[in-house]
Amino acid sequence: MNDSLATPLADTQASTDAEPLLEVRNLQKSFAIGNRFNRKYVKAIQDVSFSMKPGEVLGLVGESGSGKTTVGRCIVRLIEPTGGDVYFQGRNLAAASKKELRSLRKPLQIIFQDPFGALNPRMKVGNIIAEGMKIHNIARGEQARERAMELLTKVGLSRNHIDRYPHEFSGGQRQRIGIARVLAVDAKFIIADEPVSALDVSIQAQVINLLQDLKEEFDLSMLCISHDLGVVEHISDRVAVMYLGRLMEIGSKSDVYDNPRHPYTQSLLEAMPVPDPDRPRRDEGILQGDIPSPINPPSGCVFRTRCPLASKECAEVVPPMEEVSPGHLKACIKQ
């Protein structure tokens, strides 16, 4: 085994915790845009670090431009990170060669948002599901087909759907096929990128329940990326909040939702519409202004341009992640 791939972490994690399944350290990604005469860099993610224990569901919330999707894709290197490490089961994915990567990321799979774009329209459902089995020599031919049928029933579809094409299914059913495809390679860790955002309200709950059922049955861990605070609250054990490429706050679900300590998390929860018409509507105190462009993010704390508490110091230093209570961290210098 390559030396650089071996895990060097014993000191970082508290000794009481189980060995982390996934550890992301100082992940960075910047994109170059424009032509060679007018080149600019979009800092999509900066210095994102977190770790996850086996069997855990971490919700990653943020608005557009927060870089939450980029984090998911950088972990499996669908997008090449420009810096940082991703340790999965002790192996550094960020340092693996392309060849090693192919088998390394087998247990680490993605479910996409768009149920229309996520399945090859020219392949039958059976082949879509069996593709991963063929690639990794798990099963072939009749055996693969049988397993694909089994997986179809696992995700709430029927065995005889196997010879149909994706366009014959509704959005929710396609999402189920996408989930079966991932289960076919014995995924242990699933990155669910907005798994229900494109679905109808009455279908969302079905798919969320399915994900929860499968998580228990197959002992999965999940990184659930979503802009929907309700979905994340329901499905997650821990929650991380991102803004403009940086982590703002991370903690257990109750830490973040019931006791948010970062002003951005507070504003975000405040902005969430509440299905209670009798709650008095506050027309003041809503977070004003727009999300700044990631091409030219504010200096210091990226949130300071919209932050009600911002002061001069906020422009000077990038606030480090500080522990508020065990396991609950925030990136804000204000108390």
Added chain:
Amino acid sequence: MSDTRALLDVKGLQVHFDTPDGVVKAVNDVDFEVKRGETLAVVGESGSGKSVTSLAIMRLISGRNAGGKILFEGKNLLDKSMDEMRGIRGNDISMIFQEPMTSLNPVYTVGWQIIEAITTHLDYTHKQAYERAVESLDLVGIPEPRARMSNYPHQLSGGMRQRVMIAMALSTEPKLLIADEPTTALDVTIQAQILQLMRRLQREMGMSIIFITHDLAVVAEMAHRVVVMYSGNVVEEAPVSELFKRPRMPYTIGLMRSMPGRYGYKTAKNRLEIIPGNVPNPLQLPSGCAFHPRCKFMKPGVCTTEAPKLEPIEDDRLIRCFRWEDVQEQVQQETTRRLA
């Protein structure tokens, strides 16, 4: 003219589309009215017919009008000529859409587009229209409105574009604003700003709003009254706090209970309560009540054969369900059990 009469009264509206695979009854039987100065929320999922209804009110739909009336200030819009409709659109009734990028023409400045909207309907000189446009940009909370007049849509953020759309829609002081999912494409914090803006503008200008959305939480934020649609039908109508306190139609109950987060119902093992099955294919609508295949209160022989009618029940509420009384009883029992 008394002001108590509804501003807009939609009666038995039906819109059909002829497709190679058969007739799609996008709007089957829709009744509702919008009073002056009120916000009526129309809630539904894809295929519920909520957007088709709003486009039918504007006469912007290619589908076949299969029946019904749309009375605006007592006059049937379906009888109007296209010329007369052009005088109403953008003047008496304005509309804003979900996607603020595609609703604005990318090759013209923001100011040009608002001025165009104003001079089409009002007898203003260019200078007056310009001032009016600046005023309306200011009204929707756009900072430095004069400078923004010469901006192109792509120079503005999504939230700002939606504000421009609202400014344009309101520049002619319409009596009715139809907002079709106006915040769905926006981020949560921007959505909050736009919802707040629309509440304020309604207070100040007194227009009526039809607010079309799939999001119940947004309904609670915005509406005075709510119409719930499913498969081209209105299935329930109620004042907003009544609807949220005591949803009656099984579909509405299902929608509220399946909300993820802290407001939905959880079953054992922290699962969400769900509405099973899928939204029906509009080409093959189920017999009887369109919701019956997914309804846990369904009674064979009753719900499966005959289509229920939209009927008034106590205090200003309408419902389309044969079994709402049984449902009510059952829900009451469940609630007592849960609270016990």
Added chain:
Amino acid sequence: MATDIPRSDTEKRNAQDPRQPMDPLAPEQPTGQITDSEVPEQIIAVRRNPWKVALKELYASKAALISAGFILLLIMLALFADVIAPHDPQAMSLIDRMLPPAWNAEGDMRYLLGTDGQGRDILSRIIHASQMTLMVGLASVVLGGIVGVTLGLLAGYFGGWLDAILMRFTDLQLAFPSLLLGLLVMAIIGTGVLELVCVIALAQWAFYARVVRSEAIKTRELEFVQGAIALGASNTRILLQHILPNCVASMLIIASFSLAMAIYYEAALSFFGLGIPPAIPTWGNMLAGARDIMLANFWAPVFPGIAITLTVLAFNLLGDWARDFFDVRV
């Protein structure tokens, strides 16, 4: 908060629920797991045979239907030329030289469309020439297609310097007048069927490369390709299994237009004497052969000319239809 919707998430109302299984009011399965019975069959979109759909659409368009019919007829003529043609296309008859068509007063009923300068039956020659015309057209389209699609796929999928180099080649090819290039190449390498096919393919590969490249770039970004990469699929697999099948529609559209172009090129090059050797009947050769007697005998070039025009038109109309058809479907 509304009284009917408690917030607590720990309740197990189903656990102590003494429900009767037959009661339609009974609440649902407690886990919320969706079984197959809850996803009823009828909600799935109507299954349709894509070939049937294409045929139906073809039937709806008069121009495309007539074109398809014409092309089918042409193929039949080519396949059964020996049976259908009334005369041997090579048989000369000095007595029957330069006869006008049969309906002309001086015409002969044996030669429906008249004869050429060597007394050969024009109708029989047109029928036999369709063999070579279609063969050259198909072969060059296939050859140009294989080269262009391969390069387009590689350029689009891998991008970077490979893309830059390949696309500059394509630009160069497209910038150079292809007929002129054809004349030049044929003048150097000589004439012959194989040479002609290569020259026409050379004029066409760039169209495939350009279109397939843009399709590949578009498809590469789609989530199912990203998903396949995450699954560990190799580049070959992604290209052949995922990207290529999704380019088929645009490939068919270009193929239809290129076939028209190939027939046109074959005729043009043969007319200049740089195509098929004059001994083999092709429409272009017939035109070339009629050059000298054109003033006296106008029909000699007219009929092969009509054959070329109709065939090119038919393939173009079919291409137009294919573009509309796939635009709606894909």
